[in-house]
Amino acid sequence: MTASDAGSLSRREWLLSDRPASRLQARLGRAYVAWRRFSANRLALVGMLIIIALLVVAAFADVLAPYSPTVGDLKNARLLPPGAAHWFGTDDLGRDIYSRIVYGARWTLYVVVLVAVIAAPIGLLVGTVAGYAGGWTDAILMRITDIFLAFPKLVLALAFVAALGPGIENAVLAIAITSWPPYARIARAETLTVRNSDYIKAVQLMGASPFRIVLRHIMPLCISSLIIRVTLDMAGIILTAAGLGFLGLGAQPPLPEWGAMIASGRRFILDQWWVAAAPGAAILIVSLGFNLLGDGLRDALDPRSGDQ
Amino acid sequence: MTAAIAIDGLEVVFDRFRALKGVNLEVREGESYGLVGESGSGKSTLLRAITGLAPVASGAITVNGKALGKTRDKAFYRDVQMVFQDPYGSLHPRQTVDRLLQEPLAIHGISDGEKRIERALDEVGLGKGFRFRYAHQLSGGQRQRVAIARALILEPSILLLDEPTSALDASVQAEVLNLLEEVRRRRKLTFLMVSHDLAIITHMCERLMVMQDGEAVETLTASQLIGHRVSEDYTRNLLRASEGFVRV
Numbered sequence: 001m002t003a004s005d006a007g008s009l010s011r012r013e014w015l016l017s018d019r020p021a022s023r024l025q026a027r028l029g030r031a032y033v034a035w036r037r038f039s040a041n042r043l044a045l046v047g048m049l050i051i052i053a054l055l056v057v058a059a060f061a062d063v064l065a066p067y068s069p070t071v072g073d074l075k076n077a078r079l080l081p082p083g084a085a086h087w088f089g090t091d092d093l094g095r096d097i098y099s100r101i102v103y104g105a106r107w108t109l110y111v112v113v114l115v116a117v118i119a120a121p122i123g124l125l126v127g128t129v130a131g132y133a134g135g136w137t138d139a140i141l142m143r144i145t146d147i148f149l150a151f152p153k154l155v156l157a158l159a160f161v162a163a164l165g166p167g168i169e170n171a172v173l174a175i176a177i178t179s180w181p182p183y184a185r186i187a188r189a190e191t192l193t194v195r196n197s198d199y200i201k202a203v204q205l206m207g208a209s210p211f212r213i214v215l216r217h218i219m220p221l222c223i224s225s226l227i228i229r230v231t232l233d234m235a236g237i238i239l240t241a242a243g244l245g246f247l248g249l250g251a252q253p254p255l256p257e258w259g260a261m262i263a264s265g266r267r268f269i270l271d272q273w274w275v276a277a278a279p280g281a282a283i284l285i286v287s288l289g290f291n292l293l294g295d296g297l298r299d300a301l302d303p304r305s306g307d308q
Numbered sequence: 309m310t311a312a313i314a315i316d317g318l319e320v321v322f323d324r325f326r327a328l329k330g331v332n333l334e335v336r337e338g339e340s341y342g343l344v345g346e347s348g349s350g351k352s353t354l355l356r357a358i359t360g361l362a363p364v365a366s367g368a369i370t371v372n373g374k375a376l377g378k379t380r381d382k383a384f385y386r387d388v389q390m391v392f393q394d395p396y397g398s399l400h401p402r403q404t405v406d407r408l409l410q411e412p413l414a415i416h417g418i419s420d421g422e423k424r425i426e427r428a429l430d431e432v433g434l435g436k437g438f439r440f441r442y443a444h445q446l447s448g449g450q451r452q453r454v455a456i457a458r459a460l461i462l463e464p465s466i467l468l469l470d471e472p473t474s475a476l477d478a479s480v481q482a483e484v485l486n487l488l489e490e491v492r493r494r495r496k497l498t499f500l501m502v503s504h505d506l507a508i509i510t511h512m513c514e515r516l517m518v519m520q521d522g523e524a525v526e527t528l529t530a531s532q533l534i535g536h537r538v539s540e541d542y543t544r545n546l547l548r549a550s551e552g553f554v555r556v
Contacts, residue, residue, distance in 0.1 A: 018445055019437040026404050026440040198398035202458065205359055206412040207385035216411075220402050 037300040044296020050289025058105040067096035069103035070254040079272045089274040091264065097278045100256035104279065107257045108286060111172055111241040112234050118176035120230050123183020128214050128222060130184070131191025142188065148181040153236075154243055161249040168241075168257065171250040175240050179233065186229055190222040224301035231294035235287035242283055258283050310373055312337045312466055312498040313358065318367035320350075320357050320522075327353045329522040330367065337372075337465075340492060340499040342509035342516035342530075344546065350522040351502040352393075355468045358500075359390055371466065382416060389459035390468040394475050395451035399443035405429075405454050406439045412462050428457040432487060449480035453487065460491065467492075469501040473508065485512060506550040510534055518543045 016033070020026040038044055057064060067086075072078075072094030080090040088097040130141040148156070153175075160174035194200060195218070203217050242259025244250035251257030253264075258279040265276030313335040320328040328350045335341040343351040356362035358369055360380040369376045372387055392398035399408060409428060413421045429439060432453040443451060452472060459467060472488065473481040485508065492499055503509050509516050510530045518525040518540070526540045538544055 018441070020404075020440040021437075023404070023406060023440055026406075026442065030442070198392045198394060199400040201361060202390075202392065202398050202455075203400075203411060204361070205385060205390050206415050206462070207380070207382040208411070208415050212415070217400060 034300045038296050041296045041299055043292050044299070047289045047292025047294075047296060050285060051293055054105055054109060054286055054289065057102055058109045061102045061106055065096075065099035065102040067099040069095065069100045069256040071095070079268065079275070081272070082274055088278040089272070091261070091275045092268065097261075097275065100261060101258070101278060101282050104256040104258045104261065104282065105286075107168065107251060107255060108238055108241070108283075111168065111175070112237055112290075114172045115176045115179060115237050116230050116234070118172075119180040120183055120226060122176075123180040124187045124219060124222060124226055126180070127184040127187025127189075128191045128218050131188040132195050132210065132214050132218060138188075141184070145181045145184045148178065149185075151178070153178045154240055157240060157244060158247070158249065161244060166249045166252060168251040168255065171241055171244045174244070175237055179237065182233075183226055183229065186225055187222045190225055191218050194218060194221055228294055228298045228301060231290055231297055234290035234294070238283060238287055238290070310337060311335060311370070312339070312372060313500060314368075314370040315354075315358075316368045316370075318354070318357060318369065319365040320353050320362050321365040322363065327362070327522050328357065331519075331522070331524050333517060333524070335498060335500055338496050338498055339515065340501065340513045342513035343500070343502045343519060344504065344506060344509055344516055345519035345525075346504065346546075348521075349519040351519050352470050353522075354519075355390065355470050355500065355502055358468060359388065385464075386416060386462050387464050388466045388468065389462060389464040390470065391452070391455050391459050391472045393471040395448050395455055396443075396475065398455050399446075399451055401443055404440050404442055405434075405446075408454065408458055409461055412458065416462060418462075424461055428461045431460065431491065432457045447480075448476050449484060452476060452480075452484050456484075456487065456491070460495075463495075464497070466498045466500065469499060471503055472501070474503070474505070481508075488512070506533065506547065518546065 014025065015029045017025065017029060020029055072090065074094045077086070077090045077094040077096075079092055080086050082089040086096050086098065088101065090096055091100070126141050126145065130138040130145075151159075156178045157171070157174040160177055161170050164170040164173065191214075200213060200217060203213055208217075238258075241250055241257070242262065245257045245259025245261075246263040248260075248263065251260045253260065261279040262276045262283075265272070265279070269276050311334045313333065315331060315333040318328050318331045318333075319326065331350070331354060333341075333354070343354060345351050353362050357364050358371070358376075360376075364378075371384065376384070403411075406425065409425045410421060413424060418424065425439070426436070429435065434450060434453050434457070438446070438450065438454070443454075446454065452475075456472075467488075469488070473484050476484060488499070489512065491497065499512070501509070501512055510533055513530055515527065515529050516533065517527050520542050525542050526538065528538060528543070532538065533543075533547070536544075536547060538547065
């Protein structure tokens, strides 16, 4: 195919070409196929929109929030119901709940991203190494994983936070420590299915080191199922963080963290329902968004479906 | 002339199952040697034992005059490469042809990669248009050509072929076999080829060994096999079976 030919083709045909002419085209074509499969799912798009909205809100919190999230008007604005001045009402310290939720998006994102960044690579590494090495390495790594899995997640996280001291950083750490074992299990299962395949044998026969095989040939095959699982777990992570916040072990006042906001609203839940309802609804919507996104990603990325 | 591959009393044991029971074999340099036998006779295991993929219990393997130990070093893999039976399983599903061919070069730190990849693709009859395709965008024959290119890119002197055409249909089989013949002549390669198809073995190989139940039955030349000058009953049965159905 000549350059002028390529120019006359539509962008779509270029992406779907059976004979890509460059590394970039091959990669983009692949991404495009995954995107088409993803975008065919309406609910997944809704989920993605929710997550994009969360990102935008977190990024532009300074612009979007009309009031300070931490300093309230104790004199005039305590526990006001939702209205024109305060869209979601105010809490017991006279702070605007809408502003607090907008700033709280940052903390939610902070928790979710940090947990994913810490837990997913640990799980991936432990799982692929255990699966590929087999024998004693496998037994030891998987028994450690089993020990972590044997405790309920929230209880173990509680124990860690109690030991490390309350605070949002320690909550993140505790959640990360308790959420890697399922990822290790998935990565190991995935590794076991490919480790004896001919294409891995072929790389062994080129003299590749085990390190290289795990890193460059096995991990890429595990990543899509891991991304799916992490996305589906995001909702759980948000809820655990909120749970820790609710118990007073996560974010400390006056941080506008959604779980802590529900905890403080609990006292007036019958008379001033909006104080707890607004952050609750925010948690609900964002969790739903991550779940829908994860479902869509499963359809788009799962290697077991389609010819990928 | 020295032996390219010499095997002496090779035993392979998988969990108490003796897959190879003291096999001896000598393949001369530049020769094309065939291994025939029914499924489970140990022919593929023999290849895998040479490459280090099957556990050797006892016996000695010598390649190009060097005795092999428990592990194989990088230099070994530059001398000996293997083409697998199933082209649908031997190419990484997430890598382009380009990536597949680059990997051996990266492992061995070979610098003129661009040139070698282009040459390897040309050599197996795949043009530039195939370079950035994924395995699922290739047909069975094209995949096997990629697998052959990958085996050749390190410029080995010995190629182990594990039923390289049995997963392909008849017309494609002939193309791939001709390609292998041509490559062997040009590069003066030594072939050790496994097949259950006697026609392919007689076409490709000068000498062959018949195997059954992990043991060598007999060693023949291709002309002996064609002339049915065999001494063992088992080989005679194999020959009869390979003639296929006879209409009564």
